[in-house]
Amino acid sequence: MSVLPFPSFLDDIKEKGARTAVSDLIDETVTRVTAGLNVRDIRELLRGEPPSRRPNPRLTPHADAFWMHMRPSYYHAAVTGVYPTLRLGWLTTYFFAVEIITGMFLMVFYTPSPLSAYDNMLNLLSNVPFGQFMRDLHRLGAEGMVMLVMLHMLRTYITGSYKRPRQFTWATGVILLLTTLILSFSGYLLPWDQLAFWAVTIGTSMAEAAPPEIVGKNVNLLLRGAPDIGAGGLLRFYLLHVFALPLATIIFLGVHYYKVVLHGHSLPPGEDEIGTDTAKRVPLERRVYFLPDILSNELMWVGAATFILVVLVVWFYHAPLESHADPQVTPLHTTAPWYFLWLQGLLKLGDKVFFGLVIPTLLFLFLLVMPYIDVGKSRRYAHRRLGLSLSMLAVAGFVILSWMGSPEYGVETSGDQEIAQTLAPMEGVGPLRSIPFDELIPGTYHTLALDDAAAAASLTARFEAEGRNMEMFTISAVPEDAPHLLSVLESFDGMFDTLGRDLPNAWGVLYIQDWQTDLKRIEIYIEWDTPLLTQNGEIARDAQGNILLELDENGNPIRASSGKAIYVHARSNYFGGGH
């Protein structure tokens, strides 16, 4: 007889006694939540004991629970170590998850419009608790994910895991490589700072080169939403970044991982007979069950990876934010993000269409079909000498092209500009701004005088005789209590032997003025003899390699000069290293 008019927990108590009834209730609830494991099963799991009942309850969740059904119920012992996977595919997936979580946080504080995007960044940094933290995590995660995808690809290549039957797994991987790269690149534009604007301007200009002209023009329009990147382009990149590309990545990741599980993780190349694949036929004694071993391992790795990431963003890494995007101001050196530097390097080799478009497309198509071309049966390293050498060559090529893509290679700017840019870069800090504010003592300091008062006095006398503006050209020796100023002036002097070696008889001054409360103005002024130029605009030299000078009608060298002024505020805290 039921206590209440319907069967209830009270009946259980009446029947079994309170203790048993409650523990049964708990047991049942736990079993439902875990889709198959009761309290005892879990206790055994955590203690590392074998299951005490049959059929093995640890397999039930793999059949009944949605997320668990995606994971294999056991792994081959040979693939559970660090080698052969190096956990790279797993780590990539982990980073993707980090990106989604941090990305959703950032989305809350972001509006994709040139009018507000940059302000949103400032607001995130100045006004949102954990704003900087999340932004740094997202940015570091993005760079890390790109790096990891590349390494993961390299590892599956090296262990020959792309070979039959895993060709299609590789092909979906190549698509994931592409979506990851574009995902990262599309995110680059969103802060709407100079770095973003110019990197993406260069990047999309590649699309413009696509032949024939009508196609290039329209692809460019489609991407940028207008001939130049503006409101339309930003919105499109935003939608790609937060919607289209994550969706594509999730879809292809589903296919990719399904195939991984279907074929089983490939065993280390030495384990199988050549031409066979026993990844799915795991002998009983070599099975490592997902519950509890793989899961506890993965959870530990989640903890470790998150811990490392957080340590990095709290103490070592901050996402860059340059000044507001400005189409009128081209930075001295514009660079693509590091993972596209190789492309910029290729472009320096010649024709934009061939090197910027044809080669990368062919490369992508080659990667896609590579496993169907390389049909060699053996996965053993000794049998794949050619393939492995080629892959090392490809890595070397990637590094060299990336170096060629960096501004150090083949970009010529005049020495005086390079020096001014090195002392006080357009973006970032540089040595000049790092001088403590109270060492910026008003006066003019000369690279030929440094802290030598006699030299300063004789220079002053010379400049007076030349009839110069003495407000600026009264030279002082650097005072004793300004050691940082002195060392910057010394390195300024040293630059005439390196960056400024094409500036004959050059010297420079730092002219420091008090400008406003807590604000100083510093002018970098450089003067040199005008070199003689050859027909094709190069600097003329004599047989010894000395630079020839352009002379006026009296046979005297003609002085050339350039100047650049910066302002430094007492509280901009460059000297505290804060950036």
Place this chain on the structure above:
Amino acid sequence: MKIETRIVLGTAFFLGLLLIVGWVALNEEGRMAEFTVQYEARSLERGATIWESNCSACHGAFGQGSGRAPALNNPRLFNGERLQEMKWAGGLYAYVENAISAGRPASVAYWPEAMPTWGQQYGGPLRTDQIRDVTRFVLNWEASALDEQNPPEVVQDFILPGVREEGDLQIMASGQPVGTGLATLELPVGDPVRGERLYNSNELGCSSCHMGGVIAPPTEGTVTRAEQRIATVAALANYTVEQYLIESILVPNAYLVPNEGSKVYATGGISIMQQNYSDRIDAQDLADLVAYLLTQG
């Protein structure tokens, strides 16, 4: 690795994480405040650069003003007087930002040129963040402007259209036909030494334009040129040199010295010389200035 080890390690990592995140949380207020201070300082630095390339030509490198625009290191801007006279109900930041953003198109009536419109939203060249940068820079004059020990040199005060004080010459500043009222003007005896001082003073700033002849006709040779003009220009036929000088000072647009090569003295029939000296000097000042100029043969 045994499962116990994994559990212990994993738990340690998560606890470590919690500690760090907690530490970050404790420091967030401070970090955000520091970022704000730093960002504003850097914004002010950018503002200084914008000022140097866009504003200093009119308002002076140090905000001291010139014949073309009022001083902005003016105590009156910061002590509330200016806001009151402009009937501005909001704060100073908004006032300055608004003046820069929107400009003062109508000020062409009492200045050689109007204060240009700078904000992109009103068709000017500067973005909102740049307007903020330069506004911060202008407001940073506050401390030195209000420093009573060390008062700033204010070259050029604000001008209110149509407001005159007693003792000013009652002559319309612009748009009057040639010679109106000037022939009958009776001036006291002029003192060339005081005139020279006025001419070179920060208050009137004549020499800031006329010295060296870069922006305006040079001071030297003023009389010779005046004689030439009277001899050659029909409209000036009945003038004395003295009358010509008076008119040149009080009604610059009456007769415009033609532009010389790259030197543009006037655009659209309006001289870049201020139109408001009649409001700013009294009869004695005028007589002294003329007396001084008459020594510049």
